[in-house]
Amino acid sequence: MSGDRRKDVVQHLSEEDLDRLLAEVDDPKVILRLAFVKNLYEGDTIEEAARRVGKSKATGSRWLQRWNEGGLGQLTPNFGDGRPPKLVEEERDELLELLRDGQPWKNQEIQHLLNEEFDVEYHPVYLSEFLDKLGLSYSIPRTKRPSRPDDAEEILDERVADALDEGSDEPHNKRDGDDEEGWVVDDDVRTDGGAVVGFFDASHPKPWDNSHRMWYVDDPHIERPLVHVHEPAVGFYALDGESVVTFTEDQTKERICECLERIREQNPRKRILLVLDNHFAHTCEYTRKRAHQLGIDLVFLPVGSPDLNPIEQVWKQLKWEASPLIVESAAEFRALVDELFEQLTNRLSFAKAWIDKFLGSRLQFLS
DSSP states (O other), X not given: OXXXXXXXXXXXXXXXXXXXHHHHOOOHHHHHHHHHHHHHHTTOOHHHHHHXXXXXXXXXXXXXXXXXXXXXXXXSOOTTSSOOOOOOHHHHHHHHHHHHHHOSOOHXXXXXXXXXXXXOOOOHHHHHHHHHHTTOOOOOOOOOOTTSOTTHHHHHHHHHHHHHOOOOOSOTTOOTTOOSTTOOOOTTOOOOSOEEEEEEEEEOOXXXXXXXXXXXXXXXXXXXXXXXXXXXXXXXXXXXXXXXXXXXXOOSHHHHHHHHHHXXXXXXXXXXXXEEOOOHHHHSHHHXXXXXXXXXXXXXXXXXXXXXXXXXHHHHHHHHHHTTSOOSSHHHHHHHHHHHHHHHTTOSGGGHHHIIIIIGGGGGGGO
């Protein structure tokens, strides 16, 4: 609307009656709405009138529509009956836009938004059900890295398809500029028995974790000697083969290749597709060539996309389960990690979404 706002406001009440109502009512919500209408009577635009009472232009537009359609009864519904009005389809769409613009949200923030913008109050139990029906997801927010490409999933999907394509004679791990020598599969390596898809990553699980709550008689403290394990744990989470975990002295290319050799030992006779990140020890020519010699095709994740590697969830669960357990030595802790890793990697649940998204119809390559 433009021009004189009075022309757009149906004057259900005279200005004198409006002033009298403002002086008599004590409900803050009713006062705000009447003050908004009075501002329009006096010539404010919708945006100006809404801003004066601390509301958005969108809220002002809804209030004006209600006033014009039904006067005071439509503008000031009964707020005390404990039964909030339902949002019509247009209001739900508007709510979604507001939520999208300001995401993420806490429950209390959404409740406040509904109250302020739509005059609606939901019981906390029903609010979750309502938001679920609206299509919102309730999850821990994941930090998005600036280096992550917008099409990270599409990039990984192409790389998986490329790794599964056996039509090329060129070594999959080889890149332009690499030395031409040495790109030959070892004589004792067999890759004719199907394929194993797995996920590779290093982590630093510790034999303690102060994030767990514990019982105390006095002030919270820890006095027992803590076991220190300095070596990283390097793991291979196999979907249809043997998973492997080992503690390495460091993460140099030589140690990483030793881990690849152990993976090959535990998974003979099959091609191995290894999904991993872009750590230099993984991407360097030394590692890529040794992987080819072992019959392992490396599938590198897009930059800044650790969430596309399901082994991250395995490590998270392992740390949670290991941290409250008491161990007496580093050797005992390594044995504990080995046991937990074996138990956890027997589950496909950590990779179910990944399988559906990136393998799908390609599952026949694994047989």
